[in-house]
Amino acid sequence: GEDVEQSLFLSVREGDSSVINCTYTDSSSTYLYWYKQEPGAGLQLLTYIFSNMDMKQDQRLTVLLNKKDKHLSLRIADTQTGDSAIYFCAESTGGFKTIFGAGTRLFVKA
Amino acid sequence: DVKVTQSSRYLVKRTGEKVFLECVQDMDHENMFWYRQDPGLGLRLIYFSYDVKMKEKGDIPEGYSVSREKKERFSLILESASTNQTSMYLCASSSKGQGVAGEQYFGPGTRLTVT
Numbered sequence: 001g002e003d004v005e006q007s008l009f010l011s012v013r014e015g016d017s018s019v020i021n022c023t024y025t026d027s028s029s030t031y032l033y034w035y036k037q038e039p040g041a042g043l044q045l046l047t048y049i050f051s052n053m054d055m056k057q058d059q060r061l062t063v064l065l066n067k068k069d070k071h072l073s074l075r076i077a078d079t080q081t082g083d084s085a086i087y088f089c090a091e092s093t094g095g096f097k098t099i100f101g102a103g104t105r106l107f108v109k110a
Numbered sequence: 111d112v113k114v115t116q117s118s119r120y121l122v123k124r125t126g127e128k129v130f131l132e133c134v135q136d137m138d139h140e141n142m143f144w145y146r147q148d149p150g151l152g153l154r155l156i157y158f159s160y161d162v163k164m165k166e167k168g169d170i171p172e173g174y175s176v177s178r179e180k181k182e183r184f185s186l187i188l189e190s191a192s193t194n195q196t197s198m199y200l201c202a203s204s205s206k207g208q209g210v211a212g213e214q215y216f217g218p219g220t221r222l223t224v225t
Contacts (some may be wrong), residue, residue: 008150028204042200042216043153064134088152092212096141096160097168102152 004101006089018076020104022089025070026037029091032065034074037086037103046075046087047074077104113137114217116201122223129188131220133201140206142184143214144168144176147198159184160206189225198222 006022010083023041024032030051049056049063049072062075076083089101117132137143141160145153145168156166157176164174173195177185184203188195198221202214 004152033212040218042202042218043214044216045213048213091156096158096166097155098214100153102143102150 004089006101006104009105012079013109016079018079020074020087021073022101023070024091028093029094033090035088037055075085079108081108081110114203114215116217116220118220120215120221123191127191129191133184134182137202137204141204143202144186146198149202191199193224196224
């Protein structure tokens, strides 16, 4: 079945770039998302990319998609302490179901 | 501002009790979802609904049921709570045709402890 995998933890220093990686198995995925969960809150959509795109940039965020390897990454430039959160990779075919990864907990050290 | 609210942030129940978790959205969304979130496992879909009175099983429906009598409200029911249902429960909603396809809006979650 469909699966989304990501590493569980990442620690970076404030000001450095963070790169969170994700792999997925469903080659028919149409949309790939990054959600952010801050402590005590639900998930919030951070950014997304269509499967026919290779890259998307949105201010400090860069999403790279390698469709051949089914690999998605999220780069956060100039990481701040406020970026500390859990980041979920997710994919869907645009229908009802969205498959979420286990989440990567990002620690930002001052 | 879009909003998904859940009836409780924290809940403590005893084994065997019937538990109701309520979720309300004010965005007129067709689709609503219940997930449970456990460390290292991410979000697992329990049930979803794509219309009033319609429901579909997700990946882990055992021990749960749902009710959707009104478009804005989706309830999760634990028929007889067990300790392995201790978890964070997240409700979400999404629109069929507007905005980013598949984008889900989440409530803040209910942390349920079953003792």
